[in-house]
Each structure stands twice: as C-alpha cells, then as structure tokens.
Amino acid sequence: MTSAVWLAxxxxxxxxxxxxxxxLASHVLLVPLxxxxxxxxxxxxxxxxxxxxxxxxxxxxxxxxxxxxQFAVGAVTxxxxxxxFGILWPRMMGRFGSAFGLGFAIEGLAFFLEAIFIxxxxxxxxxxPPRLHFLLGLVLPPTGLVGAFGVLAANAWxxxxxxxxxxxxxxxxxxxxxxxxxxxxxxEFWHFVIAIYMTAGFVVASVYAVAWLRGRRDHYQRLAFAVxxxxxxxxxxxxxxxxxxxxxxxxxxxxxxxxxxxxTWQTRDHNPEVILGLIDDSGRVHLGISVPSLDSLLVGxxxxxxxxxxxxxxxxxxxxxxxxxxxxxxxxxxVGLGSAGALVALWHLWVLARRRRxxxxxxxxxxxxxxxxxxxxxxxxxxxxxEVGRQPWIVYGLMRVSDAVTTAPASxxxxxxxxxxxxxxxxxxxxxxxxxxxxxxWRREDLGEPSAPEVGxxxxxRPGKFTPDA
Amino acid sequence: MPELIAFVLLLxxxxxxxxxxxxxxxxxxxxxAGPSERGRRARALIDHAMAPVWEVNNVWLVLAIVLCWTGxxxxxxxxxxxxxxxxxxxxxxxxxxxxxxxxxxxADQPRAHRLADLxxxxxxxxxPFFFAASLGAIASGRLVPFSPMSIAxxxxxxxxxxxxxxxxxxxxxxxxxxxxxxGYFRRRAVAAALVLIAVGTVALVTIxxxxxxxxxxxxxGKGLPFALVTMVLTPTVVFLLWxxxxxxxxxxxxxxxxxxxxAWAFAQSPYLVPGQLTIDQAIAPPxxxxxxxxVSAVLxxxxxxxxxxxxxxxxxxxxxxxxx
Numbered sequence: 001m002t003s004a005v006w007l008a009x010x011x012x013x014x015x016x017x018x019x020x021x022x023x024l025a026s027h028v029l030l031v032p033l034x035x036x037x038x039x040x041x042x043x044x045x046x047x048x049x050x051x052x053x054x055x056x057x058x059x060x061x062x063x064x065x066x067x068x069x070q071f072a073v074g075a076v077t078x079x080x081x082x083x084x085f086g087i088l089w090p091r092m093m094g095r096f097g098s099a100f101g102l103g104f105a106i107e108g109l110a111f112f113l114e115a116i117f118i119x120x121x122x123x124x125x126x127x128x129p130p131r132l133h134f135l136l137g138l139v140l141p142p143t144g145l146v147g148a149f150g151v152l153a154a155n156a157w158x159x160x161x162x163x164x165x166x167x168x169x170x171x172x173x174x175x176x177x178x179x180x181x182x183x184x185x186x187x188e189f190w191h192f193v194i195a196i197y198m199t200a201g202f203v204v205a206s207v208y209a210v211a212w213l214r215g216r217r218d219h220y221q222r223l224a225f226a227v228x229x230x231x232x233x234x235x236x237x238x239x240x241x242x243x244x245x246x247x248x249x250x251x252x253x254x255x256x257x258x259x260x261x262x263x264t265w266q267t268r269d270h271n272p273e274v275i276l277g278l279i280d281d282s283g284r285v286h287l288g289i290s291v292p293s294l295d296s297l298l299v300g301x302x303x304x305x306x307x308x309x310x311x312x313x314x315x316x317x318x319x320x321x322x323x324x325x326x327x328x329x330x331x332x333x334x335v336g337l338g339s340a341g342a343l344v345a346l347w348h349l350w351v352l353a354r355r356r357r358x359x360x361x362x363x364x365x366x367x368x369x370x371x372x373x374x375x376x377x378x379x380x381x382x383x384x385x386x387e388v389g390r391q392p393w394i395v396y397g398l399m400r401v402s403d404a405v406t407t408a409p410a411s412x413x414x415x416x417x418x419x420x421x422x423x424x425x426x427x428x429x430x431x432x433x434x435x436x437x438x439x440x441x442w443r444r445e446d447l448g449e450p451s452a453p454e455v456g457x458x459x460x461x462r463p464g465k466f467t468p469d470a
Numbered sequence: 471m472p473e474l475i476a477f478v479l480l481l482x483x484x485x486x487x488x489x490x491x492x493x494x495x496x497x498x499x500x501x502x503a504g505p506s507e508r509g510r511r512a513r514a515l516i517d518h519a520m521a522p523v524w525e526v527n528n529v530w531l532v533l534a535i536v537l538c539w540t541g542x543x544x545x546x547x548x549x550x551x552x553x554x555x556x557x558x559x560x561x562x563x564x565x566x567x568x569x570x571x572x573x574x575x576x577a578d579q580p581r582a583h584r585l586a587d588l589x590x591x592x593x594x595x596x597x598p599f600f601f602a603a604s605l606g607a608i609a610s611g612r613l614v615p616f617s618p619m620s621i622a623x624x625x626x627x628x629x630x631x632x633x634x635x636x637x638x639x640x641x642x643x644x645x646x647x648x649x650x651x652x653g654y655f656r657r658r659a660v661a662a663a664l665v666l667i668a669v670g671t672v673a674l675v676t677i678x679x680x681x682x683x684x685x686x687x688x689x690x691g692k693g694l695p696f697a698l699v700t701m702v703l704t705p706t707v708v709f710l711l712w713x714x715x716x717x718x719x720x721x722x723x724x725x726x727x728x729x730x731x732x733a734w735a736f737a738q739s740p741y742l743v744p745g746q747l748t749i750d751q752a753i754a755p756p757x758x759x760x761x762x763x764x765v766s767a768v769l770x771x772x773x774x775x776x777x778x779x780x781x782x783x784x785x786x787x788x789x790x791x792x793x794x
Contacts, residue, residue, distance in 0.1 A: 072572075086539070087558060091551075093546050098543050105537070106765065108529075108532055115529055116777060174758045423562065426573075
C-alpha cells in the first residue's frame with residue numbers, strides 16, 4: 001500500500017531501486033573471490049613453499065590469474081556503483097555523504113593498494129625470489145579485509161546511523177569514530193567476512209569436486225579441493241553462531257526489520273517461528289510451517305519473551321507486506337542453505353579427522369559441487385534480507401528511499417537500466433568464456449604442453465618481447 | 471583545511487586526466503589506425519603497451535568520486551542532480567571500453583575481433599569527452615548537460631588525450647624496438663598537439679562568451695601561471711618530437727595536460743561551481759575533513775612507495791611473463 005503511494009509520487013523510484021538492486025546483486029557475486037581468494041592462494045603458495053610441492057605452487061599460480069581477472073571485473077562493477085550513488089540517490093549523498101562516505105574513503109585507499117599488489121603478485125611469479133613473492137602477497141588479505149570493513153561500515157551506518165549532528169536537516173558535525181563503528185558494524189562485518197571466506201572456499205572447491213566426479217583423482221585435484229573446502233568447512237559452524245547473534249541483535253537495533261524477517265504482525269509472547277509462508281496486508285500468515293513459541297525462545301531463551309510485530313510501527317515506517325515477504329523468504333533461504341552447508345562441512349571434517357583425507361563418496365562430491373552455487377545464493381539471500389528488510393528507509397529512521405531518489409525522469413533511469421543489463425550480460429559472457437578457456441588450456445597443459453598460466457589473459461603480464469606479427 | 475581537501479580532489483582529477491588520458495588516447499589511435507598492415511602493427515603495439523596497466527587508472531576516478539561525496543557532499547549532489555546524463559554516458563563508455571578491450575583478446579572470429587576493436591575505439595573517444603563535458607558544465611556555472619562550454623571542454627579533452635596517448639606510444643615504440651612505429655606516432659603526436667592548440671583557442675573564446683569571469687581569471691588571475699605552462703609546454707613537445715629529440719617529451723606532455731586541468735580549477739577557485747557554491751559552503755563537517763586528510767596522507771605515504779615498487783619492478787623487467 002504505502003510503497004504504491006511513493007511509487008506514484010516519485011516516478012524514478014521503481015527503476016532506481018531495480019537498477020541499484022541489479023548492479024549490487026551482480027557486484028556481490030564478485031566480492032567473495034575478490035576478497036577471499038588471495039588468502040586461499042597464499043595459503044596454497046605457503047603449503048607449496050614449506051613442503052616444496054611444485055603442484056601446490058602451480059595451483060596457487062593459476063588461482064592468482066583467476067583472482068586478477070575477477071578483481072578487474074569487480075573494479076568495473078564497483079566503479080559503476082560509486083557513480084550510481086550520485087546518479088540515483090543524489091539527495092542522500094548531499095545530506096549524508098560526509099558520514100555515509102567515510103567508510104568508502106577507507107575502502108578507496110585499500111582498493112588502491114590491492115590493485116597495485118595484485119599486479120606485483122601476478123607479474124612477480126618466477127621473477128621475484130619465491131619467499132619475497134610470498135611476503136609481498138601477504139599485503140593482499142589485509143587490504144581486502146580493510147576494503148570490506150569500509151563498505152560494511154557504510155552499510156552498517158545506513159542500518160544504525162550514528163555519530164552525526166543534524167541541525168535543520170543539515171549535517172553540522174560528524175564524529176568519525178562513532179559514524180564508522182556503529183552498532184550494526186560488529187555483527188555485519190564478521191557475518192559478511194566469514195560468509196565470503198566460506199563462499200570462496202566452497203566455490204573454488206566445487207570446481208575440483210566436479211573434476212573428481214569426472215574422474216580426475218590425482219594429487220593436484222585432491223590438494224586443490226581439500227584446502228579451500230576445509231577452510232570453508234571450519235568456518236561454517238562459526239557462521240551459524242555469528243548469524244544467530246546478528247539476527248538477535250536486530251530485535252534491538254532494527255526491530256521492524258526483525259519483524260519482517262519473522263513475518264510477525266502482532267507484538268506478543270509465545271511467538272511462533274514461521275518457516276516459509278507469506279503475510280498479507282491484514283497481517284494474516286498463509287502457508288508455511290509454524291513452530292509454536294520457537295521465535296520467542298530463540299530471541300529471549302524463554303517462551304515468554306516478547307517479540308515486536310510489524311503492526312506496532314506506523315505504516316510509513318515499516319516494510320510493506322511484499323517487502324516483508326521478500327525479506328522473510330530470503331532469510332529462510334539463507335538459513336536453510338547455511339544449515340545444509342554445515343551438514344556437508346561436518347561430513348568432511350569428520351572423515352578428515354579420522355582418516356586424514358576427504359570423504360570418498362560420490363554423494364559427498366555431488367553435494368560439494370552444489371555447495372559453490374549454494375554459497376552464492378546464500379550470500380545474495382543474506383544481502384536481500386538486510387536491504388529489503390530496511391525498507392522504506394535508505395538511512396534507518398532518518399531518510400526514506402523515496403526522499404533520496406533522483407529527480408531524473410523515470411524513462412531515463414529505465415533506459416539506463418536496460419543498457420546496463422545488456423552490458424552486464426556481455427561482461428558476464430566474456431568473463432565466463434575467458435574462465436572456461438583458461439580451464440581448458442590448463443587441462444591441456446597438464447596433459448603435456450607447458451606455458452605460463454598468465455599468457456593471453458587480458459589482465460596478465462605481457463610477453464617479454466613485443467612481436468608486431470604475433 | 472577545506473582548501474587542502476579541494477586540492478587533493480583536484481590532484482585525483484588531474485591524475486585521472488593525465489594517466490587515464492594516456493590510455494584513452496591510445497584507444498583513439500587504435501580506432502584511427504585503420505585496416506592497413508601498418509595500422510595492424512600500430513594496434514598490436516597499443517595492445518602490448520596497455521595490457522598490464524589499463525584500468526588501473528580507474529582507481530583515480532573512484533578516488534575522486536569518493537573524495538567528492540565525503541568531502542563536498544553538496545557539490546556531489548548538485549553536480550549529479552544536474553549532469554546525470556553526462557556521467558551516465560561516460561560510465562557506459564567506460565564499461566564498454568574495458569569489456570571490449572578484454573574481449574578482443576579472446577575473440578576468435580575476425581568479425582568479432584573487428585567489432586571489439588570498434589567498440590573499444592569509439593568508447594575511448596566518448597568517455598573522456600563526456601567526463602570533460604561535465605567539467606565544462608560545472609565551469610559554466612549553470613550545470614546543464616549540453617552547452618557550448620561543456621562541448622568545448624569535451625573536445626579539448628579528446629584532443630589532449632590523443633596528444634598524450636601518441637606521445638607515450640612514441641616511447642613504447644622505442645622501448646619495444648618497433649622502429650617503424652616511432653615516426654608513425656611522432657607525426658600523430660605533433661598533429662594532435664596542433665589540434666589541441668586550435669581546439670584550445672576555440673575553447674577559450676567559448677569560455678569568454680559564456681563565462682567571461684572565468685576567462686578573466688584564467689588569463690589574468692590564479693589560473694594564469696598554469697595556462698601559461700600549457701601554452702609554452704605544448705609547442706615545446708611539438709618542437710622536441712618534430713626534431714626527433716627523445717628526451718623529456720613524456721614528462722612535458724603530462725605537465726602540459728595537467729596544467730590545463732589546474733588552469734581551469736585555479737581560475738574558478740574558491741568556487742566549486744562558479745557563482746553557486748564555494749569550497750567553504752560545500753565542505754563536510756570538521757570530523758570528516760580530518761579523516762579525509764588522514765586518508766590522503768596515508769595515500770601519499772603508502773601508495774607512493776607501492777606504486778614506486780611496481781614501477782621499479784616493471785622497469786627492471788621483473789614483471790614480464792617468464793615463458794612464452
């Protein structure tokens with residue numbers, strides 16, 4: 001209802017929201033490998049150096065190529081996002097830029113350093129002394145983490161804004177530390193960082209799970225599967241605990257978001273936990289499995305714990321029923337996938353601890369192959385939960401999305417959106433065909449044609465000699 | 471302190487105009503190289519020279535954007551609210567350019583390859599044009615996307631990027647021993663510099679008609695020293711390259727293009743948007759200023775040595791591929 005009113009009064013609101021959602025959803029897919037793959041690569045290089053294992057070094061070198069290509073694509077989609085803040089949400093940036101933007105200033109710095117050191121790391125293979133190459137690479141994980149910190153500080157600020165003084169609608173002072181370290185940052189940061197390390201681990205391992213299913217069972221495959229999968233598996237139980245803390249913190253920090261996630265309409269005790277299901281405008285829940293009192297138990301460790309419902313918020317200060325349903329289903333999807341991932345992770349860790357090698361079952365590798373895709377879906381679902389659950393606010397409690405949106409004509413934003421979709425499809429096509437081509441070439445090399453893994457990659461180092469006829 | 475932050479923002483814009491300009495310029499020459507055998511060789515050199523550094527310059531752009539919205543949120547709002555079409559076009563050009571530069575490395579069929587060349591080349595012209603047009607619209611003080619000044623700034627930037635691109639390609643041709651291309655790009659650098667001088671003169675007249683105050687400040691006020699540097703250095707580079715003196719020409723090219731940006735910015739200071747918004751009116755609250763200065767200092771202390779290391783390794787040849 002309420003969204004419909006805003007959509008009518010701000011014609012560019014709908015295409016702007018779709019465009020932001022589309023470009024962010026695309027960028028989020030690149031983040032896990034962009035931030036966490038350097039760590040996995042260094043871990044593999046470290047194993048190679050300490051055990052003098054040339055296979056591990058080869059794996060690390062190949063991963064570094066994927067890391068660089070992926071970083072470059074992420075840099076492009078990230079640049080687009082930074083412009084979209086101005087093109088789509090100029091009024092938010094004008095009022096809150098100096099508080100919201102702080103994290104991005106830090107992120108910009110980290111991004112700069114990461115770009116330089118990815119170049120050095122990628123080009124330095126076999127040219128720099130191995131130990132120096134490894135040490136220079138160690139700059140990468142912290143720059144990725146600082147970058148993630150910056151972006152999450154900005155997002156956390158939108159969820160729990162703090163550290164600002166507003167006088168007559170104008171921001172007159174910013175307390176930098178309070179604006180960077182807002183209440184939501186603690187759990188958002190750890191929840192997201194663990195999520196992307198898990199995702200990177202599961203995604204990389206899934207490639208080699210498929211290789212196993214296709215019959216490749218050598219030292220190369222075992223190492224390239226076991227290292228990332230074990231990292232992800234170890235993090236999975238930690239994530240369940242951190243995720244639980246995050247959801248519980250919402251009851252205080254963003255109660256309307258929590259009510260939407262649980263599709264709770266009336267404030268009450270003995271609140272049931274509804275799994276799946278949909279809420280309508282009158283607050284009735286359809287379908288779904290309702291577990292009596294479980295929500296109250298999870299929130300306050302007692303069936304008597306009171307959970308605040310959507311109805312207790314003014315209609316223009318809470319998610320609409322459509323938005324609540326989206327946030328709720330996305331949350332359930334994330335939790336469901338996380339729990340499924342935890343079971344596969346336990347299987348792996350159990351066998352690994354007892355027999356010092358990954359499980360030998362076809363079903364295990366089928367699930368492990370799915371874990372890669374599942375992680376991406378879970379990351380998207382988690383991001384949808386937090387963004388849609390914050391509606392109608394762009395800055396929780398301070399500014400609505402409809403007050404931030406551009407005054408550009410809707411037709412302009414729709415056209416831009418259509419163009420971006422076409423361009424993103426092209427980029428995805430180029431990116432995926434490049435990865436497939438690399439995989440095919442490396443496979444050929446393993447069967448006996450040697451050459452450097454970076455040659456012919458658009459972001460890789462050039463050959464030592466320029467030959468105009470090449 | 472607000473002036474210092476404005477200066478850091480100017481440095482980021484200038485770094486993007488000069489370093490990014492070299493890349494865009496190379497793309498322009500790629501487009502103009504044509505289907506001949508010599509054109510194909512020129513394109514191969516451009517590819518070879520750009521491969522390891524292209525897109526790194528985007529970092530400057532992101533830095534400028536972030537500095538602008540954190541340091542001068544009001545400027546960011548009014549500029550984007552008024553000039554969003556220019557930024558959208560520039561942005562689409564930027565993505566297409568990157569995507570198709572990558573694509574032409576993996577395109578198998580000649581037709582796909584030609585298409586990739588074409589998109590890459592055309593977007594190399596349009597992207598700097600639209601970015602600079604937005605600066606022209608700001609300088610005019612009216613923030614309307616298309617005006618004589620925005621178009622004049624756009625054309626100047628296309629000429630300037632073509633000039634710096636050709637100048638650096640002379641160096642690349644020498645460095646990689648492509649003797650026949652040295653003269654090729656030398657002639658193009660000279661031609662582009664002459665076009666730049668012509669277009670620049672037209673632009674000055676346009677500024678005089680649309681924003682006489684700005685022209686006065688460029689020719690008699692704070693912009694004058696930088697305008698002079700550009701006016702002296704551009705013919706100097708022409709002279710050096712004409713005579714085949716291969717020393718200092720690249721540094722002087724960067725200095726000439728950089729001074730052009732400085733001349734505009736200093737001429738309109740203390741205004742961020744002439745007649746509308748000054749540095750002091752748009753500046754973020756003090757807390758944010760402190761953080762931005764810290765970030766800028768770290769940038770200098772950490773990034774400068776890191777870039778130095780990258781440059782050193784590159785010059786040593788330590789970063790070129792080992793096999794193949």
